[in-house]
Amino acid sequence: MRLATWNVNSIRTRVGRVADWLDRAEVDVLAIQETKCRDEQFPFEPFEDRGYEVAHAGFNQWNGVALVSRVGLDDVEITFPGQPGFDRDAGEALIAAPVVDARAIAATCNGVRVWSLYVPNGRAVADPHYQYKLEWLATLRDNAERWLTADPQAQIALVGDWNIAPLDEDVWSLAYFADKTHISEPERKAFQAVLDTGFTDVVRPHTPGPGVYTYWDYTQLRFPRREGMRIDFILATAALAARVTGAHIDREERKGKAPSDHAPVVVDIAD
DNA sequence: ATGGCGTTATTTTAACGA
Numbered sequence: 025m026r027l028a029t030w031n032v033n034s035i036r037t038r039v040g041r042v043a044d045w046l047d048r049a050e051v052d053v054l055a056i057q058e059t060k061c062r063d064e065q066f067p068f069e070p071f072e073d074r075g076y077e078v079a080h081a082g083f084n085q086w087n088g089v090a091l092v093s094r095v096g097l098d099d100v101e102i103t104f105p106g107q108p109g110f111d112r113d114a115g116e117a118l119i120a121a122p123v124v125d126a127r128a129i130a131a132t133c134n135g136v137r138v139w140s141l142y143v144p145n146g147r148a149v150a151d152p153h154y155q156y157k158l159e160w161l162a163t164l165r166d167n168a169e170r171w172l173t174a175d176p177q178a179q180i181a182l183v184g185d186w187n188i189a190p191l192d193e194d195v196w197s198l199a200y201f202a203d204k205t206h207i208s209e210p211e212r213k214a215f216q217a218v219l220d221t222g223f224t225d226v227v228r229p230h231t232p233g234p235g236v237y238t239y240w241d242y243t244q245l246r247f248p249r250r251e252g253m254r255i256d257f258i259l260a261t262a263a264l265a266a267r268v269t270g271a272h273i274d275r276e277e278r279k280g281k282a283p284s285d286h287a288p289v290v291v292d293i294a295d
Numbered sequence: 296a297t298g299g300c301g302t303t304a305t306t307t308t309a310a311c312g313a
Contacts, residue, residue, distance in 0.1 A: 085310095243299035244300090
C-alpha cells in the first residue's frame with residue numbers, strides 16, 4: 025500500500041488540488057495537517073466520492089489534522105494520551121488538557137497504526153510556544169515508547185509536519201536559521217528521542233540529500249531558488265520499516281496555481 | 296529592511312506560520 029503525508033495549509037482552499045492529486049498518485053492512506061477548519065467545515069464529499077473514508081479533528085481555524093484512507097480507517101483516536109496544550113490567552117503557561125490543539129489523530133489502516141501529527145511550530149526559541157513544542161514532543165516520545173513496549177512488533181507510522189530539520193543539510197541556509205527554531209539542539213534531541221524508542225525515517229534512504237526538502241516559504245522566491253527545509257517525515261517501527269520498498273517527495277505539487285507551501289511525502293509498503 | 300506571501304476570522308487589522 026501507499027502511504028502519504030501532506031501539510032495542505034487549509035483543506036478548504038486546497039481540496040481541489042488534493043483531490044486531483046489523489047486521482048493521480050494512487051495513494052491508499054493520506055495523512056493531512058493544517059486543515060484549518062472545524063469538523064463541520066471539512067469538505068468530506070470529494071474524498072468519499074473517490075472511495076476514501078475520512079477522519080478529521082479540527083477545533084477552530086488553527087491546526088487541524090485528518091486521515092483519509094481507502095484501505096480501512098478503524099479505531100480513530102484524537103490526541104495522544106497526555107498531549108499538552110497551550111494557553112493562547114495567557115500566552116505563557118504550559119498547561120495540560122483540556123486546552124489541547126488539534127494536532128494528532130490516529131487510525132488503523134490495513135493493519136498499520138497511522139498517526140497524523142502536526143508538531144507545534146515553536147515560533148521563537150525565547151517564546152513559550154517553544155517550550156510547548158519540546159513538551160509536546162517529549163510526551164509523544166513517552167507514548168511511542170509505551171506503544172512499542174506493549175508490542176515490539178507493532179506496525180506504527182508517525183507521519184506529518186514535525187517542524188524540525190534534524191540535519192544541517194535539511195535547511196537551505198544554516199546562517200539564516202542560526203538563531204531560529206527548527207534546528208536548535210533541544211528540538212533535534214527531542215526528535216531523535218522519538219527515533220530512539222524504535223522508529224526510523226523510511227523516506228530518507230530513498231531521497232538522499234543535500235538539497236532535498238519538503239517545505240519552501242511562499243516568500244522570497246524560495247521554491248524556484250530551491251531554498252527549502254526538510255521538516256515532514258514518515259517514521260516507522262522496525263516491523264513496518266522492513267516492508268518499505270520505496271519513497272519519494274512529490275515536489276511537483278509545490279508548483280502551479282495556489283499550492284501549499286509543503287509537498288506530499290510518499291512511502292510504498294509491501295503487502 | 297519584521298520586508299517578502301498565504302490563510303483564517305464574531306475581519307477591515309490581527310494572529311499564525313517556519
